Amino acid sequence: MGQIKPSSMWVSLVVILPLLWKGITCLAGYSIQVSPSVSVQEGLCVTIPCNFTADNRKTFSNSYGYWIRMPLHPGDIVATNDKSSDVKKPNFYLMGNPDSGDCTLTITDARREDEGKYFFRFAESKDIGVKYSYYREVTTAITVTDLTEEPVISDLGTVTAGIDKTVTCSPPGNCSATSLLIQWKKSDVSGIWKTSPTITFTPSLYDHQKTITCEMITSGGNTTKKTILLDVDYPCISTREHTNDSTKSLDSTFFIGIIIGMTIVIIVLLAIIIVGFCHFLKRRQKKRRLGKGSPDPRTQGTESTYEELKGQSKDIYSDLTK
Template structure:
């Protein structure tokens, strides 16, 4: 970066100069900058008694022998401009500050500022009378700056940054790193990242800075690698010795004390947290306890102790596992016919059915689960199958008491099912009776509808259909029960009969083609009808 050195003023020199009525400038008469570094020349001015303008332009020029060459401006249409000179000020606010980067020997010279309000304004002025600035470029002597070299922790990545002095982005400088326990150049960059270890203790790290004239300066630091304080967690349960471990198993209902200790002489901020990063305990010192009383399943998890040092947070953890006897036993009963039974203490099985009993249970340590048939006491096997469920199939030939047994080192749990033979429709489900009642009611309604339909249909036929015959039935002939006979004679065959019976054929709308004769007999009982009782009935039928 850069270093600014201002010359002392003499009687003929000034920092603020009134060079003309209404025109003044405040600028240092001389500055010095080291080769390869940067310098900012502060500058502000007034023109026409004002320091606020619009769309104005500023120009920094170099005096002869460069024929007033423009080195920096905000006028993009202006030729010239040196690549390492920048007008950083805004002329619209009366700011004419100039910045020089990567200073070179040939940049030395005398410079002055010229102002133009805009292209069409008469306010134009060159501050080249008693308001010049002399720039001197001297040899590079300043050392580079290494950022934050004092917080080096073993095992934690560290980044060091080497920069030129004076807050300057000097791109022409070459930065290199060297390390006393590494041969040659360690890194060619302004930044270096490494993981320090105890072997780096008291080692030298050097940053070298070289300009375009091959002048080199350097800065060396001595690594002071420190270690985070060691942390240990011990636990203590009633009637058990205090131990060091990364995990612990606790029986449900008991209490345990977790103790976090620091191997440090300085008191530090310490914190106990659970797996959800909730703070459970906080304190300052070298030891912090956490007591878990009346432990339940909810206490299972990871507990972390952390300590905040000046430069780093150190932490260590312990896993707590809670043991409990078998619990949450669940029995399901499914029929081979796809029906699911409620797990009552008594179940009825049909002769054609097979029931599958499944028993599930929870527990820690691992639970062993078996089905046992009968009421006889059974000795728990010494070996564990470490299964959380067991299954058995039961048929109608196997009525008995079935027991689900689940056990681990902390206890035993049992549940019984009594299986009986019988009609599952009567007792298997509470809603089987409702189904039967619904079925009977449905059948009754169906039969009633059919009877009503048949009666209605029969009445229609009784009104509209007659027995029709061309000859009178003989006396010995017995009409069939519920049979309907129909014979429609031609008009000519019955015309004479109609005449004999005084039937008027000349009635309006009646012709011989429209006249038909039939004999109709209705019988509902098996009885003989003498021919002498038979009567012929004539009716008029119109065809529409």
């Protein structure tokens, strides 16, 4: 076996080194900026910002981006702008435009089975051009945690008795959450009141100061809720004013009743006093008449009888002496 001459070795290095340097430059021209770990609550959504460079470029034309689940399995694409590719997760969306080096990923209605590691792959075209998978640089681990966020209830505005009111309950962030169950409860209704994210009801005066509650329930049974107080107005007159007027009316009626009762008692007492006084005056006048020599009916009859007997006795004596 012949020895390699030093001159030949230097010639080979001169030829190979530029090629090696070109390869290193190409590898160095591929970078990605994305969070290595992301946490999202069950049923909610999260957007993961992502930017990349390929071949030292940030702009392309007619390019494709793919988010793929680890470990590497053919067809495990979860999000892409390539309409010809099947995706395994319809709640994953490639929101960024790969033509501008944007690989932003959005997950809606997060579920426990969405947990795992994912990486981004770029293809400048399907057949030719730059293609690169960034799992060597960064893989993004997604964790799905328990639901703790409260639902959001739309602004009720003015609630007027007798006028229909529509209200909506939704997950925070306006997430599209088909796996979450939305149901309503009302303080004066036992059990479930309504089972729809958007409801329409007709408030009444009896609903004033009542509460309505929206409950958001995950497939695993975890529940969060939001409660609001109903402040119901009456047409033209607010419920509070109406309530105050009613209270004032009741108070006036109460006091009027007391006054009438007291008046009746006073009248009765005065009548008793007057009758008693009149009776007293009659008795006094009678005593005065007797004191001035007026004949006493009780003695008048006795005196008359005595005089008559006296006269009769004289006549009888005269008759006997004759």
